[in-house]
Amino acid sequence: xxxxxxxxxxxxxxxxxxxxxxxxxxxxxSHVYWYRQLPEEGLKxxxxxxxxxxxxxxxxxxxxxxxxFPKEGPSILRIQQVVRGDSAAYFxxxxxxxxxxxxxxxxxxTRLTVT
Amino acid sequence: xxxxxxHNHHVILSEAASLELGCNYSYGxxxxxxxxxxxxxxxxxLLLKYFSGDPLVKGIKxxxxxxxxxxxxxxxxxxxxxxxxxxxxxxxxTPGDTGFQKLVFGTGTRLxxxx
Numbered sequence: 001x002x003x004x005x006x007x008x009x010x011x012x013x014x015x016x017x018x019x020x021x022x023x024x025x026x027x028x029x030s031h032v033y034w035y036r037q038l039p040e041e042g043l044k045x046x047x048x049x050x051x052x053x054x055x056x057x058x059x060x061x062x063x064x065x066x067x068x069f070p071k072e073g074p075s076i077l078r079i080q081q082v083v084r085g086d087s088a089a090y091f092x093x094x095x096x097x098x099x100x101x102x103x104x105x106x107x108x109x110t111r112l113t114v115t
Numbered sequence: 116x117x118x119x120x121x122h123n124h125h126v127i128l129s130e131a132a133s134l135e136l137g138c139n140y141s142y143g144x145x146x147x148x149x150x151x152x153x154x155x156x157x158x159x160x161l162l163l164k165y166f167s168g169d170p171l172v173k174g175i176k177x178x179x180x181x182x183x184x185x186x187x188x189x190x191x192x193x194x195x196x197x198x199x200x201x202x203x204x205x206x207x208x209t210p211g212d213t214g215f216q217k218l219v220f221g222t223g224t225r226l227x228x229x230x
Contacts, residue, residue, distance in 0.1 A: 042220035
């Protein structure tokens with residue numbers, strides 16, 4: 001039973017480029033969450049999605065960031081026109097659709113470096 | 116806003132030493148509390164959780180944590196650490212009425228156990 005799969009593990013982008021981070025949840029999980037860990041900080045909630053729906057995006061920066069979880073395929077976190085301050089580790093987590101008391105299962109993260 | 120404080124950023128212990136990692140949170144209502152561990156190169160894994168009942172919680176790999184409501188604390192303990200416990204440990208909290216998804220994390224404690 002594969003865990004939460006994130007790719008790529010490492011991503012390098014120059015300022016102004018776009019970054020696309022992918023997350024495939026665990027089998028049977030339909031809820032996906034994205035968290036960001038800036039250097040020397042704890043993980044911070046960004047967005048919570050279910051298939052084709054954004055449930056809570058209160059942690060998403062207002063500009064340049066978007067997330068989707070289509071009916072088919074992985075969840076995508078998209079960062080347009082990246083800046084150096086976007087350099088961070090981005091973690092995806094998933095949980096099953098059995099109410100809101102299921103602990104999250106995390107992926108290995110994608111480390112984004114903006115040069 | 117809720118916050119989580121982990122007092123020690125780096126801890127170095129010898130094998131067989133006892134471990135206690137501090138965690139304090141700021142939130143006035145009922146809470147769900149978690150400890151996650153991230154071994155080098157791996158994803159975040161749930162060590163243990165508390166959401167109700169006995170405030171002394173047993174987790175995997177011999178870890179336990181005690182919820183002390185009056186002190187807003189949820190310290191992690193292990194009586195005798197092993198080299199394989201070298202990892203980063205994160206304390207996290209969610210409000211009791213919102214489920215386990217929107218975690219607020221501390222900044223983490225890096226534990227190094229020397230053989």
